Amino acid sequence: MKSYKNILTIIAAGSVLFTACKDDKFLKEDLKDRLSVESAYKNKAQFDGLSATFYKDLQLLYSAADGPHEAWVLGLGTDVCFDPRDNSAKYNNWGLVNSIETYSADFFNLQYDIIKIANVLIDAANKPGVLWVNEAEKTSTLAEGRFFRGFAYRNLANAYGGVPLVTEPVNEPKVDYQRASREECWTFAKADLEYARTYLPLLATVNGRVARAAADHFLAEVNISLKDYDGAIAAATRVINGTDGAYALVNARFGARNTTAALDVNKDYYYDLFAMGNQLRQTGNTEGLLIAQFEVGPTGAVIPGGTITFNRPLIERMMWSQPWALIKAGYPNVASDTSGRGVAFVRQTNYTNYTIWKNSGTDIRNNEINIKRKFYFGPTVAASTGFKPKDLIPKSFLTSRDDTMLYVFPNWAKFGTDKHINAVPDNGYVRDFYVARLPETYFLRAEAYLAKGDRASAAADLNVVRARAKAAPVAAGDVTIDYILDERARELYGEEFRMLTLARLGLVYDRTRRFGYETSAASVSANNNLLPIPQTAIDRNVGFKIINNPGY
Amino acid sequence: MKNRLIYSCSSMLRTGKIVLTAFVLLLLCAVSQVSSAAVNHAPITITGKVTDNTGLALIGVSIRSSAGPAATTDSKGSYTLRTEDNATLTFSYIGYANQEVKVNGRTTINVQLLENASQLNDVVVVGYGTQKRKDVTGAVTSIRLEDSPKATVPFVNALEAIQGTSGINVGPSTSAGASPNIVVRGQNSINANSSPLIVLDGVIFNGSINEINMNDIASYDILKDASAAAIYGSRSANGVVLITTKRGRTEKPSINFSSYYGIQSATRIPEMRTGEDFLQWRRDNLSIRGQDISDITKVLSPLELKSYNEGHYIDWLDEVMQYAPIQNYQLSVSGRTDKTNYYFSGGLLDQKGILYNDKFKKPNFTIKLENNITDWLSFGANGYYSSQDFSGASPGLYMATYSSPLGYKYVEGTNDQLLQRYPSGNTSLYNPFWGNNTSLTQGFYDDNLEKSNNIRGTGFINVKVPFIPGLNYRFDVTGARKNSTDAYFHHEGGEVNTLIPSDIANPNQFLSRASGYMATAAENSWLINSLLSYTRSFGKHNIDVLAGYTRDNYNYQRLRADASDFSRAGTTELGYNALYLGVTQTIPVQSSTNTIINEYQNVGYIGRINYNYAQKYYATLNIRRDGNSAFAEDHKFGWFPGGSIAWAISEEDFLKKSSFVNYLKVRASYGKTGNQGINPYATQAVSSGGFVVFGTTSTPYSNPSTLANKTLSWEKTVALNLGVDFSLFGERLSGNVDVYKSKTTDQLLTRFVPIFTGYNSVNANLGEVQNKGIELTLRSVNMKTAGGFTWESGYSFWLNRNKLVHLTGLDVNNDGKEDDDVANSLFIGKSLGANYDYTVDGIVQSTDTEYMNKYRSLTGTQIFFPGDLKIRDLNGDGAITPDDRSVISYAKENFNMNLSNTFSYKNFQLFFSINGIFGGGKNNFFSSTNLRGLSPNGSTLSSANWLNKEYWMPGRESQTTVRPNYNNSYGYGFYQSRTFARLQNASLSYNFPKSVLEKLKVTNLKVFVSGTNLFTATGWTGLDPANGAQIGGNGGSSNTSVNTSQPLMRTVSFGVNLGL
Secondary structure, eight states: OHHHHHHHHHHHHHHHHHHHSOHHHHTOOOOOSSOBHHHHOOBHHHHHHHHHHHHHHHHHHHHSOSTTGGGTTTTBTSSSEEOTTOTTSBTTBGGGOOTTOHHHHHHHHHHHHHHHHHHHHHHHHTSTTOBOSSHHHHHHHHHHHHHHHHHHHHHHHHHHSSOOOOOSOOOSOOOOOOOOOHHHHHHHHHHHHHHHHHHSOSSOSSTTSOOHHHHHHHHHHHHHHTTOHHHHHHHHHHHHTSTTSSOOOOOSOOGGGOSSOHHHHTOOHHHHTTSTTOOSGGGTOOOEEEEEOOOBOTTSOBOTTSOOGGGSOSHHHHHSOOGGGOGGGTOOSSOBTTTBTOOOSSEEOHHHHTGGGTTOTTOGGGSTTTEEOOOBOOTTOOGGGTOOTTOBOOGGGOOSHHIIIIISSOEEGGGOOSSOGGGOTTTOOOOOEEEEEHHHHHHHHHHHHHHTTOHHHHHHHHHHHHHHTTOOOOOGGGOOHHHHHHHHHHHHTTTSOHHHHHHHHTOHHHHHHHHSOHHHHHHOOGGGGSOOOOHHHHHHOTTSOOOOOTTO | OHHHHHHHHHHHHHHHHHHHHHHHHHHHHHHHTOOOOOOOOOEEEEEEEEEOTTSOBOSSOEEEETTSOEEEOOTTSEEEEEEETTOEEEEEETTEEEEEEEOTTOSBOOEEOOBOSSGGGSEEEETTEEEEGGGOOSOEEEEEOTTSGGGGSOOOSTTGGGTTOTTEEEOOOOSTTOOOOEEESSOOOSSSOOOOEEEETTEEOOSOGGGSOGGGEEEEEEEOSHHHHGGGGGGOTTOEEEEEEOOOOOSSOEEEEEEEEEEEEESOOOOBOOHHHHHHHHHHHHHTTTOOOSSHHHHSOHHHHHHHHTTOBOOHHHHHBOOEEEEEEEEEEEEEOSSEEEEEEEEEEEEEOSBTTOEEEEEEEEEEEEEESSSSEEEEEEEEEEEEEOOSOOOOHHHHHHSOSBSOSBOTTSTTOSBOSSTTSOTTSOOTTTOBTTTTBOOTTEEEEEEEEEEEEEEEEEEEETTSTTEEEEEEEEEEEEEEEEEEEEOGGGGOOTTSHHHHHOGGGGGGGOEEEEEEEEEEEEEEEEEEEEEEEETTEEEEEEEEEEEEEEEEEEEEEEEEOOTTTOOOTTGGGGGGGSSEEEOOOOOTTSSEEEEEEEEEEEEEEEEEETTTEEEEEEEEEEEETTSOTTOOEEEEEEEEEEEEGGGSHHHHTOSSEEEEEEEEEEEEEEEOOSOTTTTSOBEEEEEEEETTEEEEEEEEOOBOOTTOOOEEEEEEEEEEEEEETTTTEEEEEEEEEEEEEEEEEEEEOOGGGSOSEEEEEEEEEEEEEEEEEEEEEEEEOTTSEEEEEEEEEEEEEEEEEESSOOOTTOSSSOOOBGGGTBOTTSOSSEEEEOOEEEEOOTTOHHHHHHSBOTTOOBOOOTTSEEEOOTTOSSSOOGGGOEEEEESSOSEEEEEEEEEEETTEEEEEEEEEEEOBTTTTBSEEEOHHHHOGGGGOOTTSOOBSSOOOBTTBOOSSSOOTTOOOTTOOOOEEEOOEEEEEEEEEEEEOOHHHHHHHTOSEEEEEEEEEEEEEEEOOSSSOTTTTOOSSOSOOOOOTTSOOOOOOEEEEEEEEEEEO
16 A cells, blocks of 8 residues: 555656646746847947948948959949950840849848848937947947948939838838839938938047948938939038048058059059058048958958958959960969959950040059059960060950950959969958049039039039049030049949949940940840849739839 | 777678578578478476567467367466477467467477567557557558568668658658658648657657667657647647667567678769860850850860870769768667566667768667566666767769869879869869868868767656556656767868969968867757556447646757967867967857757647547547747647547458458548747847958947747648558458648748848748648558468558648739739649749740840840740730749659569568659649759859750750850749659568578578669659759859759668577
8 A cells, every 4th residue: 555655656746846847937938149139239339239230231242242243333234344254144135134133133132131230220229228328329329320221222222213111120021012212212311321421420430430421422422313412512522621531532652552662662642542451541541431341361361250252352353354364375374463363254345444544644543553454475475476475465466355355454453463462362352442432522522513514613523533643634614424424434443333323323224325345235225224123022022012113 | 999890890791601601501401301200209288378579468379289289378378288298389369470389398388479460460659658550540650660671671761761651751861871851741831840750769859860770670650640640739740750669579588680781872973074075065165155266275274185185084973982881780689578678789880971081980879678666667768879970071073063074183293192173274163072161062171070979868667556457657757968079170281272383382371271160069858758547448448548748858059169370380280179279269159050059848738538449439539738938928838639530340240250351440530730840039039140340350240130920839730631441351452541631820931021121031820731632552462372482562652732722811913812922932722842933935046036036125135045945925915024934833742652562482582662753744743943954054164064965056956955155044943853763672681491590599590682772763864853953962052042962872782680
């Protein structure tokens, strides 16, 4: 009988022990290795971590994918550049630009990532319970969020026209977004940029973070789009006249390359603008307004967050020709430090290489330092060619299409270097990239003056930039929108978001038709003035049918 | 140590071969010595006890002596019989196999009878208990592995052995030690986990399936219908696979040794271009892009040209594959006494994959012990240990398929010591052995470590409550721990560009780019079951009641440390073991592969009543209430009821005497099951991040990475099953037919959301999916001759149809029907796995001017060119737009079939099974995208190689394949049918006869030759159709639409089983 009691005790204990302990408590889920969104943003340092994501997204513009991908926003298939590897490639054939085209879609999607982060930031920063040491800490944090949100909507409205305006954090899935008008998007961007230009610091305490001038720069452009030319002039003027901080066009050697070393001594200050390590304010650069930052260690070691794809920005690889592979000229088919490892995914159009430089005279932007047009025979050139090593490669030697499309075409110094990190040509060009640079502010103001009919002021602004380049001044009577676009190409090719500039002006079709690569010029159509909304965005928005831009 | 073990094992194998030869000779002698001795013997009295294999006394067993007398066992299973001392006794009992025992002068003969081959009396493991096969009312499929012909097939993984069972689709496993995926009765869930629940020896198994030792497995029982599975509640919607390991079976300790040695090779190897075919391909590929091919130096790189002039071609696929043996050794000791049942085993599996350096090693131990302390109290413990080693990286198959056959594997003049990083001189085509550090594959200069060990133990007590007969209480606790370490190191040598002599001369210059990491992870889990059961018969009423409570907890924790830049250390020879030497050391931010903590908990309440009347009328009711921590607050609990009824018609008087019908039962069941297949924390919005740089300073960033769903809960499946079990013609033909229909609601769906949200997807409970299907299993004894020849067949057929009934409920286009969700590829009224794409009418030919002129851009620019896909303007609006897409095929199969045959003649047994998965039909089932196999531009590089098949070129216009530079601007998927039939398993075994065994003093000895995946018939272009793997398998490309699974392996093995 005693054993029965024991059994009962065991059963009772077994069932009591494990049911008495509360199920609810046992099943409570406890997140231990991450913060929930509700608890993640409670002080300045945490907001800095959130806003740091904006800069990751900027990096993605220059290092997201191989091939001509990064050239899209820089104007792939328009008047300035094209894909030399395949005549039937998209943007060489604008007929292939459709709603599943990925370059355009990736740019579109990236903007909404920026908008998401900005909306979360703006919402969380205004919540009670955040530890702000002072009001300025809060407003400058908000200003950074609003700058990037305004920047993203400007990017979207310029390229795609009206897009859905998402202005609040998204906490549950919404599938019935509707397109706002293009003006509404620009107006929304304007409000954000106005706030940003009021509350951003003149100089960020952390190197590379956005400061006030960038907000005014983009505000100027958005104002032009909204036909508020006085507002545009005012905003640009605040950048130019020092109200927004000590910005000025560089006109003397500075930074890493002004030594007496043989390779460096013959360079000039325009070259210095694009040398590795020279883009941030603390290096003496007074032109950079918004900068995408990259970094590797001095011997090529990876710095966490310093790079994305292939441990470098992909611009040199994409933009430079590949003379090192021109075997018939005696090159070993191995890239060297001085020649870099260009792969010619993108080539300038004849317009960019030649047309805009006609009669350029003393313009330093077109000297051999800044645009390398001369290439020389390699060390093992065959005697049968009749040339010796280091002889200039004449045009007559470049006989096939590939010779001039892939192997030898002008290399713009701003995309590469002759001194790679650790002398490694394929991974050793890691520099920061200008999203916006001061000359563009002058061009924006010139554009606003021109729109108001004040050609003299427009010419004056253009001539500030031209004078710095030691180019002859333009006469007021010659200033047209075409001239400004030409000057933009001379100064900003491969930097400005050409695709956005042309789309904003409604000139993608016109300029491509007139100056683009032959297949691009033949295939572009008027509807290409706006790019397509990505099909995934349309398909996923199951609660409302979004109508794409005409022709897609 | 490793080598010694292999040596001793293989020498054992060699001994086996010698012994085999000796046995054959002995056999011949033995046969000739058979003679009958006619000597008179005195009668003796024999006593003994007859039990079944679980030790239960068998009452009423008839015992007949060859000399005449007979007896039956009493209520304790005992008998007494007086007969000659040289007689032979025959024990027979319904449902059990007859057994003959020679008296040989003994006065005590205890016998254990084994259940009959007829499956009706097999014990079936159901959730939290067992039942006899004929008492089962749900759709339960049992597969006995122990003693079956399949036991000799070289399965590596516990799930491979159940392939060919109706209703169960087992995917292939492709690399050494890999685990297949498995789906029971079609896909219920759109996104959530669709793997069945695995239960090992009665305890829910959370680990990796390859921790279970194949050789220990006695049987599988698969709960397919909702009623049977509902006892496992929230985790049972995808079916439940119960795995039972071996136990001691005889009083005499049984020592078993088994081993096999096999050779593996790829089932299918794509034929790439070589020789002049390759040169033609390269020329075409360049010229069609408008590039200059006027001179061979413009077509080939200098290294390629040199190689071409020397006639030197590399077969890269052959280079990256290796001789791939598999060896398995297993030693077990088992037995039983009145009080104790024990089973100990130890084994070693050593497998090489077919790709160079792919290897896997797994030693394992199992201990099972059960002891009866008194007649009412017993306890036991099971312990399982295994360790696994996957270390070592394999060359990329991607580069092996796309590399130019021209070039050099090694740098010239290094005596084949230094690999050439870019064999053809093209830096986009790296040596497959070298790997590619910046992207996806590891190589010669990379170290890879991947090791784990697992220990799992269950302890239980069983109490038979004496004052209430039939009341039983069981309490068990299981604990498991898995420790794993993985590490990676990229040495400076991997950065050398072997085309540059100064790089080769001084690899140390790249020390700053060496990097590595090491991570350790610990997985701890525990589970308790507290079960009270009551089994009793009242006259013809039999009842069996179960009530229980269960609770489990799982915890996973991983810590990873990274280091890079070893320039200051001056060396990397210590690799990942000395990460502290790196200049930069970091602990990466939280992500699913880095530093992580994951936890979840479950609680469950279980109840079940089984009732039958005279084993004719059956009813079962069960219910489970489950709670899971991963679901949202207030949505954590769910109810899962189930019920079934059955009628054994053959037990009715009107059929009992039928010689035609031996057994016939009809069943019906209905139940609700759940799927909790989401990861923990899915209901929370979390922040995650990485690093970015300001100036030169690394800074962590963090942002909201997931969209929370605060109401996320179970996915529920309600299913109806109707079934018939039958056995006909004196048990010559038996089988089951089941039809079922299920409805799954509140789908746990990872749903793509508009990019405007800033998020890609969200976890949702949404929509409804219906499955219906039919399953047929037949077993027949086709031939059984007096001469000892038997031929048995098994046939199974299963077909499942899937339909999405509801999704969002939105009707934006106002057509009165719910809208499809194109972005998620979900279509109302259609099957899951829909391929939504353009309709293609072959290839645009140069003569198709009407087509090319009709579809132009708005400015009249030509869009379609000869050699393009000819896309159909489905809606006839005069333009090719996304609106011309439609559902053109499905990834789901049409139906499955399996046919197995076993031929036995005397001591020989031949077994083989043929498996087929069929597609086609009007819906184009079982189609998969095959971008690389069907589009020559699938590899994107004009310098890459491709398949040796036709493609479109001017003047050689193909009707089937696009031009080499077709840029696929419509993103077409290039679909192909994966239908295949395969000689899946085969085995030929020989059991040595008793006379030989007696001379050798062993109880059994069997030798066998067997194989898996022996022959495949298919039209698929690429690797294996079973996994839809394309050429360029195992990665190497960022194209996520490409199935880059590895090749499947064919195995042929030779083995031996020896029992003492």
